[in-house]
Amino acid sequence: xxxxxxxxxxxxxxxxxxxxxxxxxxxxxxxxxxxxxxxxxxxxxxxxxxxxxxxxxxxxxxxxxxxxxxxxxxxxxxxxxxxxxxxxxxxxxxxxxxxxxxxxxxxxxxxxxxxxxxxxxxxxxxxxxxxxxxxxxxxxxxxxxxxxxxxxxxxxxxxxxxxxxxxxxxxxxxxxxxxxxxxxxxxxxxxxxxxxxxxxxxxxxxxxxxxxxxxxxxxx
Numbered sequence: 001x002x003x004x005x006x007x008x009x010x011x012x013x014x015x016x017x018x019x020x021x022x023x024x025x026x027x028x029x030x031x032x033x034x035x036x037x038x039x040x041x042x043x044x045x046x047x048x049x050x051x052x053x054x055x056x057x058x059x060x061x062x063x064x065x066x067x068x069x070x071x072x073x074x075x076x077x078x079x080x081x082x083x084x085x086x087x088x089x090x091x092x093x094x095x096x097x098x099x100x101x102x103x104x105x106x107x108x109x110x111x112x113x114x115x116x117x118x119x120x121x122x123x124x125x126x127x128x129x130x131x132x133x134x135x136x137x138x139x140x141x142x143x144x145x146x147x148x149x150x151x152x153x154x155x156x157x158x159x160x161x162x163x164x165x166x167x168x169x170x171x172x173x174x175x176x177x178x179x180x181x182x183x184x185x186x187x188x189x190x191x192x193x194x195x196x197x198x199x200x201x202x203x204x205x206x207x208x209x210x211x212x213x214x215x216x217x218x219x220x
Contacts, residue, residue: 026116164218
């Protein structure tokens with residue numbers, strides 16, 4: 001059972017999100033919050049697999065709440081949910097440590113898929129958000145690719161291979177099957193790569209892998 005804490009300052013919105021998640025019998029909403037501060041408290045109390053946070057909430061917004069959750073309850077993955085598709089929110093959410101970013105106006109199935117993905121250790125961006133991220137990465141591609149490859153030079157060949165597969169959206173279990181490794185070994189490679197690169201989570205590693213062209217170079 002995937003346990004979720006849900007936070008949104010509008011009761012009707014929370015009810016709608018809870019109803020969507022309730023269509024999947026493997027997801028349980030264990031607590032709800034009306035503001036960011038309460039969300040952090042509930043996550044610390046329940047230690048859920050996933051926290052779904054609205055980006056705009058009183059007392060503490062979703063981005064600040066995501067940062068606090070990542071620092072104090074690192075075992076909880078964070079999805080930022082918003083009506084705003086502004087690129088600045090996307091960038092801020094990723095910088096705050098969110099593993100997923102979804103638009104409320106998106107397909108409800110994206111929310112369920114996103115919860116499962118981040119709970120399994122993968123990153124998840126809704127298709128519309130992913131399109132924005134990829135488009136922004138294409139701007140000034142040459143300079144960004146060069147800089148990304150220079151950052152990745154500190155990794156071992158195996159760490160670089162694992163980061164490329166993280167960029168392809170694979171979970172630790174999927175990477176382990178692909179590389180014929182034990183899942184715990186993959187987790188160790190991911191942790192080592194994040195530490196060497198100074199990154200906070202898999203989403204940031206995935207973006208870097210795309211910028212460096214590692215995902216494009218993966219064999220079919």
